[in-house]
Amino acid sequence: MNVAVSLGQTHSHPLVVDLDGTLIASDLLIESFFNCVGRNPAALPSLLFSLFRGRSHLKQAVATHAEIDATTLPYHQAILQLIDDARMEGRPVYLATASNERFAHAVADHLGSFDGLFASDKRHNLAGANKARVLVDAFGDKGFDYVGNHRHDLAIWRHAHRCHAIGLDARSLRKLNKFENVDIIEKPNHTVKIWARALRVHQYAKNVLVFLPALAAHAFHIGTLAASCVAFLAFCVTASAIYLLNDMVDLGDDRLHPSKRRRPLASGALSVHSALLAIPILGLGAIAACLVLPWMFSVTLAGYVALTTCYSFWLKRKMLGDVVGLALLYTARLIGGAAATGIFLSEWILAFSLFVFTSLALIKRYTELLVRLDGNLPESSSRAYRKDDLMILAALAAACGTNAVTVFTLYITSDSVRQMYTHPYVLWILSPILLFILARALLVAHRRQMHDDPVIWALRDRTCRYAVAISFLVVLISI
Known part of the structure; x- marks a missing residue:
C-alpha cells in the first residue's frame, strides 16, 4: 500500500478524493486490463493467474504491462471544481484510490493538485474498509471530507466529517442520506x-x-x-x-x-x-x-x-x-x-462482396490516415499503417473497386441471370452506376469529406441515395 502524506499543514478537514468513477468517469483497472489484453492477448493467462492471488496482485500485474495517458482521461469537472475550491480555502487535498499506485501517481502528477496520495500496491488493495482504516489512521475519525461514488465508500463516509457523493446508486444513496453533512453531486444520466x-x-x-x-x-x-x-x-x-x-x-x-x-x-x-x-x-x-x-x-x-x-x-x-x-x-x-x-x-455474389468491401475497408483506412496527417497526429499505436502509405492504400482501393465492377459485369452475363430476369440486358446500366459510386467514395475521401465509415457515408450521401434508387428501378424493370 502506497501512502504519501504530508501532515505538516494546520488546516482541519482535508479533502480526500477517490479516483475511479469519482475524479474520472472511468475505471482504470478495467481500462488497463483491456488495454493490456488488446495489445498482447498472450498476457491474458498470466493476468488471470494473478487474480487468483488477489485483486492487488492483478492490479499490479496490469499496471506493469499497460500504459495510461493521464492527460486524456475523462475528468469530472464538478470534482475538479471541488478540488480547486478546497485549495482556495487553504485545505490540503489528497487522492485515495483502489487503483494501483503507478496509475495514481500518473494522475496526481498530471493534475498537480494533491498534497499526497493513498493507493493500492502489490500487497494491499486500498478499497472499502481497508481505505477507511488507512484514512482514519492518517486523519482521525471525522477528521476528513471524502468524495466517492460507490457503495463500498459507505464504509469510508461513516468516518468522514463531510460526505460528497457522485453517481451513487439509489439504494446506497438512501443509506448515505442517513449520515450528517451529505453533499450530492449531480452526474449526467x-x-x-x-x-x-x-x-x-x-x-x-x-x-x-x-x-x-x-x-x-x-x-x-x-x-x-x-x-x-x-x-x-x-x-x-x-x-x-x-x-x-x-x-x-x-x-x-x-x-x-x-x-x-x-x-x-x-x-x-x-x-x-x-x-x-x-x-x-x-x-x-x-x-x-x-x-x-x-x-x-x-x-x-x-x-x-x-x-x-x-x-x-x-x-x-x-x-x-x-x-x-x-x-x-x-x-x-x-x-x-x-x-x-x-x-x-452463388460464388459470383461472394466474389463481388469480397472485392467491394475490401475497397471500402481500404478507403476507411485511407480516411483515418488523412485525419492523422492533417491533424499532425502521431502514428497510431493500434494500426500497422504509416502516413506515407496513403498512395498505396488509394491505389489498392481503386483496384479492388474496379475488380468488383468486373465481377459484377461477368455475373450479369452468366446463364443464371438470363434465367432469372426477363430483360437481363437492362442490368448493364448497373455497372457504370457501381463504378461511379466506388470512384466517388475514393474522391470524397481524398477531399477530406468522408465519414469515418464509408458505408455510413454512402447511406447518408444524397447522390449515393439517388444512385441506389435508380439501381432499384433498373432491377425492377429487368425482372
Missing part, C-alpha cells in the same frame, strides 16, 4: 441517445446485407422475410456487443483521435461498468435469435463473432490483414442471410 451512440445503432444499416440473398434469389414470401428479419436482429445485437468490446480495447487511442474521443466510452458519458454489463445481455439476445433459425445460421454467427473478436484483439493491428478481416465481416452477413433462409449463395 445514461440517456437513450448515449446508449444509441455506444451501441452504434446507426451501423445497423450494414446488416441489411442479410436480406440480399433473398432479394437476389427473388424469394419474396413471408417465411423468408421473417427469417431474414430475425437474422438482421441477431447481427445487430451481436455487432453492438462487439462494438462495446472494441471500444474498451481502444479507449486510449480513441481519446487521442479528433472525432473518436467523443464516443460515449472514451468521453466518459457511458461508464465502462455499464458497457461490461451490456455485453452479455446483448449476447443472450443473439442466442435467443439463433434458437429460431437453422443451425447453420448459428455456425455462421459464431464464425462472425470469432472473426470480429480476433479482429478487435489482433487482426486490426496487422497490415492489410485488418482490411481483409473487415471485408470478410461484411461477407459474413451475406452468408448469414443465406444460412437463415436456406438460400444457396
Whole structure:
C-alpha cells in the first residue's frame, strides 16, 4: 500500500478524493486490463493467474504491462471544481484510490493538485474498509471530507466529517442520506441517445446485407422475410456487443483521435461498468435469435463473432490483414442471410462482396490516415499503417473497386441471370452506376469529406441515395 502524506499543514478537514468513477468517469483497472489484453492477448493467462492471488496482485500485474495517458482521461469537472475550491480555502487535498499506485501517481502528477496520495500496491488493495482504516489512521475519525461514488465508500463516509457523493446508486444513496453533512453531486444520466451512440445503432444499416440473398434469389414470401428479419436482429445485437468490446480495447487511442474521443466510452458519458454489463445481455439476445433459425445460421454467427473478436484483439493491428478481416465481416452477413433462409449463395455474389468491401475497408483506412496527417497526429499505436502509405492504400482501393465492377459485369452475363430476369440486358446500366459510386467514395475521401465509415457515408450521401434508387428501378424493370 502506497501512502504519501504530508501532515505538516494546520488546516482541519482535508479533502480526500477517490479516483475511479469519482475524479474520472472511468475505471482504470478495467481500462488497463483491456488495454493490456488488446495489445498482447498472450498476457491474458498470466493476468488471470494473478487474480487468483488477489485483486492487488492483478492490479499490479496490469499496471506493469499497460500504459495510461493521464492527460486524456475523462475528468469530472464538478470534482475538479471541488478540488480547486478546497485549495482556495487553504485545505490540503489528497487522492485515495483502489487503483494501483503507478496509475495514481500518473494522475496526481498530471493534475498537480494533491498534497499526497493513498493507493493500492502489490500487497494491499486500498478499497472499502481497508481505505477507511488507512484514512482514519492518517486523519482521525471525522477528521476528513471524502468524495466517492460507490457503495463500498459507505464504509469510508461513516468516518468522514463531510460526505460528497457522485453517481451513487439509489439504494446506497438512501443509506448515505442517513449520515450528517451529505453533499450530492449531480452526474449526467445514461440517456437513450448515449446508449444509441455506444451501441452504434446507426451501423445497423450494414446488416441489411442479410436480406440480399433473398432479394437476389427473388424469394419474396413471408417465411423468408421473417427469417431474414430475425437474422438482421441477431447481427445487430451481436455487432453492438462487439462494438462495446472494441471500444474498451481502444479507449486510449480513441481519446487521442479528433472525432473518436467523443464516443460515449472514451468521453466518459457511458461508464465502462455499464458497457461490461451490456455485453452479455446483448449476447443472450443473439442466442435467443439463433434458437429460431437453422443451425447453420448459428455456425455462421459464431464464425462472425470469432472473426470480429480476433479482429478487435489482433487482426486490426496487422497490415492489410485488418482490411481483409473487415471485408470478410461484411461477407459474413451475406452468408448469414443465406444460412437463415436456406438460400444457396452463388460464388459470383461472394466474389463481388469480397472485392467491394475490401475497397471500402481500404478507403476507411485511407480516411483515418488523412485525419492523422492533417491533424499532425502521431502514428497510431493500434494500426500497422504509416502516413506515407496513403498512395498505396488509394491505389489498392481503386483496384479492388474496379475488380468488383468486373465481377459484377461477368455475373450479369452468366446463364443464371438470363434465367432469372426477363430483360437481363437492362442490368448493364448497373455497372457504370457501381463504378461511379466506388470512384466517388475514393474522391470524397481524398477531399477530406468522408465519414469515418464509408458505408455510413454512402447511406447518408444524397447522390449515393439517388444512385441506389435508380439501381432499384433498373432491377425492377429487368425482372
